[in-house]
Amino acid sequence: MSNTIALYPLSNFTFSTKEAQPEEDPSVSARLQRLQNNYEDFGMRRTVEGILVVHDHGHPHILMLQIANAFFKLPGDYLKPGEDEIDGLKRRLDERLAPPADSRQFDQATHGVDNEWEIGDCLAQWWRPNFETFMYPFIPAHITKPKECKKLFLVQMPERKVLAVPKNMKLLAIPLFELYDNAARYGPQLSAIPHLLSRYNFIYQ
Amino acid sequence: MSNTIALYPLSNFTFSTKEAQPEEDPSVSARLQRLQNNYEDFGMRRTVEGILVVHDHGHPHILMLQIANAFFKLPGDYLKPGEDEIDGLKRRLDERLAPPADSRQFDQATHGVDNEWEIGDCLAQWWRPNFETFMYPFIPAHITKPKECKKLFLVQMPERKVLAVPKNMKLLAIPLFELYDNAARYGPQLSAIPHLLSRYNFIYQ
Numbered sequence A, B: 001m002s003n004t005i006a007l008y009p010l011s012n013f014t015f016s017t018k019e020a021q022p023e024e025d026p027s028v029s030a031r032l033q034r035l036q037n038n039y040e041d042f043g044m045r046r047t048v049e050g051i052l053v054v055h056d057h058g059h060p061h062i063l064m065l066q067i068a069n070a071f072f073k074l075p076g077d078y079l080k081p082g083e084d085e086i087d088g089l090k091r092r093l094d095e096r097l098a099p100p101a102d103s104r105q106f107d108q109a110t111h112g113v114d115n116e117w118e119i120g121d122c123l124a125q126w127w128r129p130n131f132e133t134f135m136y137p138f139i140p141a142h143i144t145k146p147k148e149c150k151k152l153f154l155v156q157m158p159e160r161k162v163l164a165v166p167k168n169m170k171l172l173a174i175p176l177f178e179l180y181d182n183a184a185r186y187g188p189q190l191s192a193i194p195h196l197l198s199r200y201n202f203i204y205q
Helices: A028-042 A085-097 A100-112 A183-191 A193-199 B026-043 B085-097 B102-110 B183-191 B193-197
Strands: A004-008 A013-018 A046-056 A059-069 A076-078 A119-128 A148-155 A161-166 A169-175 A201-204 B004-007 B013-016 B043-057 B059-067 B077-078 B118-129 B148-155 B163-166 B169-175 B201-204
Touching: A028 A046, A028 B043, A046 A085, A046 A119, A046 A169, A046 A193, A046 A201, A076 A085, A076 B026, A085 A119, A085 A148, A085 A161, A119 A193, A148 A193, A161 A169, A161 B026, A183 A193, A193 B193, B026 B043, B043 B085, B043 B118, B043 B169, B043 B193, B043 B201, B077 B085, B085 B118, B085 B148, B085 B163, B118 B193, B148 B193, B163 B169
Parallel strands: A004 A201, A013 A161, A046 A148, B004 B201, B013 B163, B043 B148
Antiparallel strands: A046 A059, A046 A076, A059 A169, A119 A148, B043 B059, B043 B077, B059 B169, B118 B148
């Protein structure tokens, strides 16, 4: 395992927009109900999300989606039953952030932009013990059948990349010091990202 | 990098005591003053600590030292100038937790106990920007000369081991759920350990 990661400047990345991607569920309770229905059909939900790191003037920033000027989330989502987690994360990152297929071919032809995602280490696993909102970075005692496991992967951003953001979302670059010790604003999962990245030595290109 | 780690039960480990090891500094201000004096002579302090993981009934526990029935810390300490960090961590773990040399030879001869430490991945780095108590899991902005870098390493505990604890300390096995979200009691570094370990899949032997 290499602990050294090259980071490229935020200004190397091109951001465009694409069609809105509404939430699949209209409310938290509807989301938990669908989780329960899917659990009965397919077993534990497997979710994968990407931690996309760039730098701005030598400080690491995480690319995060903001929805409706309110909550933040990482790109990624749940997998299909049986789907490989790395393939599934690439599919989910493409769905969320890749330019539409026609413009993608254009980019590759004209700029030589590589749209393949490079998935790095698994950085964290979060477990949902019940059909409730709480998740933990371990399987709590007496829980033999967790309802969801979410894995966060480091995504190594290439030197340049074109990203297309759904119109109902914003893609923001959040510095580590803003996330650190800030569960009040970002929640327990996102505010722990500085801890997960601290073992890496970043090279600022 | 393997994400799978074998954990052995707490009951496999034998705990004895040895002579007290008083703190090197009589107060926090004396400690920070010595840090500053050493910085002027040798540059940034490099500290290494071990995260020793065992299990109790299938739940991971971290071995931590408690001093004077009050604060908790991981075994480990600062390195000598120029000392290799892995060698130095082994030396510090021996100082703190190995039985005195005469009984160690006895253990090896009679029980075949291997007293070599197996150091795993670096799990976190904490930086001290100033001669003050605060540390961060990243180098804060505008800090070009951090005063201390502390690295936390996973220490893979063997199937059995004899540990000797200085008389002025206790060695406690703290479960992850006790540390999690509990910076009030354990401070920011120890309460983050569940995050750092969450990417591993533990096999409970």
